Amino acid sequence: MKNGLLKFITCGSVDDGKSTLIGHMLYDAKLIFADQERALELDSKVGSREGKIDYSLLLDGLMAEREQGITIDVAYRYFTTERRSFIVADTPGHEEYTRNMAVGASFAELAVILVDAAQGILVQTRRHARICSLMGIRHFCFAVNKMDLVHYQEYAYKKIEKEIRKLAIDLDLMSVTVIPVSATEGDNVTKKSIPMSWYHGKTLLEYLEEVNIDIGTEEEGFVMPVQRVCRPNHMFRGYQGQVAAGCISEGDSLTVLPSGESAEVQSILLTDREVKTVKKGDPVTIQLNKEIDVSRGCVFVRGTQIKVSNMFSASLLWMDDSELVQGKNFLIKIGTKLLPATVMKVKYKVDIHTGEHLRASKLYKNEIAVCDIVTAEEIVYDTFTKHKDIGCFVLIDRVTNMTSACGVIRHSLRRSENIVWQKLDITREIRAVKMGQRPVTLWFTGLSGAGKSALANEIEKALSISGRYTMLLDGDNVRMGLNSNLGFEEQDRIENIRRIAEVAKLMNDAGLIVLTSFISPFKNDRERARAIVGEENFIEIYVSTPLEECEKRDVKGLYKKARNGEIPNFTGISSPYEEPERAEIRIDTTEVSLEEAVKYVLGEIENYINKNNKRCDL
Template sequence: MTSSTPRRDTLRFITCGSVDDGKSTLIGRLLHDAGAVPDDQVAALRDAEGRLDFSLLVDGLLAEREQGITIDVAYRYFSTPRRQFIVADTPGHEQYTRNMATGASTADAAVVLVDARKGVLTQTRRHSHIVSLLGVRHVVLAVTKMDMVAWSQDAFDAIAADYLAFAEAAGLPAPTVIPVSGVTGDNLVRRGEAAEWYAGPTLLEVLEGLPPIAETARPFRMAVQGVNRPNLDFRGYTGRINSGVVRVGDAVAVSPSGVRSHVERIVVMGGDLPQARAGQSVTLTFTDEIDVSRGDVLAAADAPLEAADQFEATLIWMAEAEMVSGRVYDLKIGARTVPAQITDIRHRVNVNTQEKLAARSLALNDIGVCHLSLGQDVAFEPYEVERELGAFILIDRLTRATVGAGMIRFALRRAHNIHRQAIKVDRNQRAALKGQKAAVVWLTGLSGSGKSTIANLVEERLTAEGRHAYLIDGDNLRHGLSRDLGFTEADRVENIRRAAEVARMMADAGLIVLVSLISPFRAERQMVRDMMPDDEFLEVFVDAPLAVAEARDVKGLYAKARRGEIANFTGVSSPYEPPAEPDLHLRTNQMSPDEAAEAVIARLRAARRLTASPPFEQPPLT
């Protein structure tokens, strides 16, 4: 390209809609008619009867060809004299909605396809709603397979009216509606003759005419991807500029810390630049020695970023297992990953009617508005302002699978009004007064495994030694602090969270805290571990086979559960996930309660929780 040739901007767009609406065929035909397919590749598209199957250009997976559906997101690149394009063919099947959301997250435009024979379907609406949520700026409705309804204007008008009414209610940009056929190519690149009643533009003309996205019009933002320290004389911060322009000498602010400095150098491969703009990857150095880490965000000092730890966000749930309020997930926003809990579901959206529905959980492909609480402040912008700084994913902490994708709407007001109070007396001073070190001993196991018996014995013996201990028992907790909770999965998670918060505060006071709770899910036990200092938490698996625990059945609970009188009973109608690597494994069908209690105390000594001599000896308990 010569210097006199104007630079062509790039448009990223997706095709989406319901399954079998002809997305792959449309893209294949568009690429072919735009001259983006080499002759030798065209020859490979012919079927046994010599006809061209344009869908083969994008249906690359063997499973896609066998089933005749799109599963993965297929990206293709082509250009015309007016513009360069990156097109993502996204799957229409409901099972792969998460893949569609991935493709839409970086798109500037969406081509929503509707089969002329079927009209607007639920998946059409779901995909369109996601397009709206993800802030896609331009929408084109392509009514496909018009050749199969004899290019009926009535059929086209009915679909256009139905979709335009939905689009207005869903807050979509006003769509351009085009009748097309992927098989014949009518109204894709060339104007079709079959629909004499249509006088609008072709699909390619619409895509070429969409206005470019001006990322440089917004303030400077750059998420720090890494710290570049090749030697003692150089420290730079690398990343891709999200928006705006940065120049040598500019004042910048670091979020969430708020520290400020000035840009000293803008370093790229091959040398330094006087300035850089959105889309460029650079390394910045500063005039001052400041603390900047991966995941921080650099911003123009006169337009600093907000930071908070509580948000309202729109969430698309992407996991087979339902979302559970209170469960701790990892939230990844930009290059920063922090623990996060969904504290409240404001509503779930009915994608057909846009109705806001009450919900206690979200299932696969559900879309809801939720409140989230994070473990620490993160820098952000509302998604509608800046996609990359307002989008996040939720990750299951055990499987590492992505379970949700979200868009930040705003920070909750309480996130700004509540501040931690600095306290001068710390946990080590409190523990030293008691001649011990704080610990949380978390006893988990089936009902009837012996947890409470062992915990009682441990507390009794520690007290006899003059130690300061306290037992939090699950049954007692539900008579007070958790009396408002039931036994659904979400209620159990909340019950464990409350017990953990109490245990954490008691440990902060220097106590040895014994917690006896079934706590059946690994995710919640990991949540508790993460809340405590590394050396203060001991997970004790009180292990009794189900048959042994049920035979004991001191409280008669198993019998009630077997009769169907107790729902969600662990071991019968609800699962128990045993610890993979407990700090102590007690097999209570092979040892006495006294032996188990001594093993717990020995483990506390090994963990150096009982190294100091107690300040006094407690008289024997009667």
């Protein structure tokens, strides 16, 4: 009887022999074509093994990989033996490419972690084991490689095996097997090793063919995140997605989250065929017996309790080159839902060597930590141990669209369940009608001395004279009260802008036109403020006066102090200012009077409001 498909990953430190191991397995098991075998033999003649076959070339296909002798990107291989089918992800060992390794781990059910017999467990070995555990891999095979370099000594193997068993206890690994191998010579890869006759266990291929990965993996109930609403005509409305857990049959009752509405399954399509029942992994279209509010990001559930809230604690791997600071805003993707989220707090990071929990307020590339995260609205999720598909997530940089982190949900935060938004009878719309105005936030940004505060002050006076109800939030004034506890480090600046945006939103809800005058130098922070206030209510006004002109004005003498090193982290001198790329209004105050600037900006505000997001330059 043939076992089911096994998806596994090979990982470990640099030059531990991951690609060589899988290449030798494919070669010995006759799982490559004749032309591939001939090409391998020819390529090996100019390789690094003095004409002997270099099995790693079967996996390392990039020119840079072959030149450097390392794996850079994830290489996927599909192969079948008489007893099982496999998909293997051969991942890079270099710390620089940990992101790529994590991608491979996210799809795998089992990890083959290589350990160099001559060097033992290294930092990257520990990091990869922790990442695999973080990604929910429960079955681990540690291949102690290069046994030929330690003369196949049982003592050398036993010493490393002891280290591995200790690591398995530290990481609470569920299923661990240790096999001594030589990837280059083929010992215990597909055939029993003669020089290691003291080893009586299975070869690596035998282990992979026989291991049972289904033990303890059953998830409770039925879960299906909705990927798409299908409406080919007015007679049919179907909800498409992949079944993440359980099974469902025609006539069963389903609940849709987050709304909590219920309906019965009227029909099920598996691709283009109508069926009565579907199970985990099936791509399906479900039609319900009545119309309810369902859209992309909603989740169908049955027979299980799933969380609906906006705060949770999570373990994450930080993969970005820039550091993570508390208060930073991202897009988060959980299941099929994408929405803004903020890392509220870094609770601790994990020491790769010892597993110790270390206090931290920042994270650097490839560090693992536990953080508290809040989303912009309620989202459907569960803990990773209960439901994998809606218990993992990625954080996406809002400016670059790069994946900055991946993580798994540990538990919901109790405060999210105890705090409920209070709906009020007097709404924002009622207040706006009563005041006879459209409440918006006018976000003035630019260098110190650019003229933001003077311009915002005069515009507020003009709006007030015309009968508008306004409130001006100035950077210095706010820092003397609401934000007096914040400094000028990056995380303090992020929190400064977040608080201002939240206050501006509340004042908009009160019906007021809010003017803010802040340097707000970073694109991410301004985009976050835009998300908090709301795209339709946010008008960014970039006062683009050049640095040279701002220094000439230097009313407060700040530039002079910054040049002398008396003020650290001063925007434009020792800290960067990132120019807005999509400001609705831009104005350089160098060549215009204050009266002309006010007249121009007021005119552009009216144009923007009346002419559907028209962006303007002076």
